[in-house]
Amino acid sequence: MQTKDEVLEQVKATLVELFEIAPERVTMEARLNADLEIDSIDAVDLLDRLRRQTGRKISADDFRSVRTVGDLVNAVHAVLQA
Amino acid sequence: MEERQTYLWRILVTGACFVLFGVGGLILGLIVFPLVLLLPGGPARRRARTRGLVQRAFRLFVATMSGLRGVSYQFKGQERLGRPGQLIIANHPTLVDVVFIVAFTPAPACVVKAALFANPFTRRVVRAAGYISNAPTDSMIEQATGALRSGDALVMFPEGTRTRPGQPMAFHRGTASVAVHGASVLTPIYIRVDQPLLHKTQPWYRVPPRRPHISIEVGADIDLEPYRHQPPPKASRRLNAWLLAHYEQELGESRSYNASSRV
Numbered sequence: 001m002q003t004k005d006e007v008l009e010q011v012k013a014t015l016v017e018l019f020e021i022a023p024e025r026v027t028m029e030a031r032l033n034a035d036l037e038i039d040s041i042d043a044v045d046l047l048d049r050l051r052r053q054t055g056r057k058i059s060a061d062d063f064r065s066v067r068t069v070g071d072l073v074n075a076v077h078a079v080l081q082a
Numbered sequence: 083m084e085e086r087q088t089y090l091w092r093i094l095v096t097g098a099c100f101v102l103f104g105v106g107g108l109i110l111g112l113i114v115f116p117l118v119l120l121l122p123g124g125p126a127r128r129r130a131r132t133r134g135l136v137q138r139a140f141r142l143f144v145a146t147m148s149g150l151r152g153v154s155y156q157f158k159g160q161e162r163l164g165r166p167g168q169l170i171i172a173n174h175p176t177l178v179d180v181v182f183i184v185a186f187t188p189a190p191a192c193v194v195k196a197a198l199f200a201n202p203f204t205r206r207v208v209r210a211a212g213y214i215s216n217a218p219t220d221s222m223i224e225q226a227t228g229a230l231r232s233g234d235a236l237v238m239f240p241e242g243t244r245t246r247p248g249q250p251m252a253f254h255r256g257t258a259s260v261a262v263h264g265a266s267v268l269t270p271i272y273i274r275v276d277q278p279l280l281h282k283t284q285p286w287y288r289v290p291p292r293r294p295h296i297s298i299e300v301g302a303d304i305d306l307e308p309y310r311h312q313p314p315p316k317a318s319r320r321l322n323a324w325l326l327a328h329y330e331q332e333l334g335e336s337r338s339y340n341a342s343s344r345v
Contacts, residue, residue: 017095017313018313018314018315019313019315020316040218040219040220041219041223041255041259041315041318042315043220043315044219044220044223044224044259045259045313045315047220048251060220060221069235
């Protein structure tokens with residue numbers, strides 16, 4: 001069972017690798033679109049990567065309300081719990 | 083006097099072509115396609131038949147437009163269209179360019195405006211042909227990538243909408259993303275119009291002063307290899323920037339008429 005902190009570390013590593021974002025910019029409050037410049041096209045690649053990392057079925061609908069890194073961590077955490 | 087006559091004639095032809103397109107879409111959608119759907123065969127056969135019918139209908143439409151001397155056109159490199167997994171991209175200066183591309187590409191899939199799936203004249207046809215809606219973006223990218231990987235040729239307009247004269251072109255990164263994810267080969271088409279013709283801000287009856295000429299040229303394939311070894315977000319950004327610069331260079335001259343001919 002992963003804690004939210006562990007999920008955050010994993011999400012951070014993914015964002016750094018996929019989008020070349022400086023790790024210190026990836027905080028729980030950072031907004032994906034406004035602060036990190038991740039748009040709906042990037043979201044497709046991000047979800048694809050998360051699916052492979054977690055081995056879970058992740059539907060885009062579960063992530064529609066995701067706005068911040070914190071939202072993303074919570075959504076991934078919820079998927080892992082399910 | 084003679085010019086005045088051809089001008090009025092072309093207004094008439096243009097109006098008639100709009101009517102023909104609407105009525106044709108309605109007849110195809112209400113009568114022909116439902117009948118075709120009754121023929122035996124799975125969804126793949128059905129889709130292929132529908133696309134074949136769309137292609138023939140568009141060829142007829144092109145023949146009508148040019149036969150009635152509403153436009154003249156030249157299509158170069160047609161034989162290089164329709165390879166498996168081929169992503170075909172084009173600029174979009176006029177309403178009618180897509181008709182030419184679909185008319186001369188063997189059975190392509192197309193990404194089309196979501197509104198065409200709601201428009202009563204077109205919605206049955208775009209559904210039966212298995213065309214892909216441009217919204218929402220994530221499902222567009224997934225469906226487009228899937229179509230290419232299954233061996234379809236796919237037509238996309240990176241501008242997303244018709245070019246606005248006098249304004250710089252902008253490319254949506256969705257096309258580059260689809261190319262990076264799913265295309266086996268990427269082929270550009272350069273469309274040049276010698277005068278503004280049915281562009282975004284032009285009502286249909288405002289026909290150009292002379293008979294417009296549309297040139298459609300299939301360019302050399304674009305090498306995707308440099309983009310295959312990077313994470314997709316980075317690769318699609320680089321490819322998108324490259325494509326935009328490439329089109330600006332290729333269209334250089336024919337774009338400048340746009341800027342100067344703003345009425």
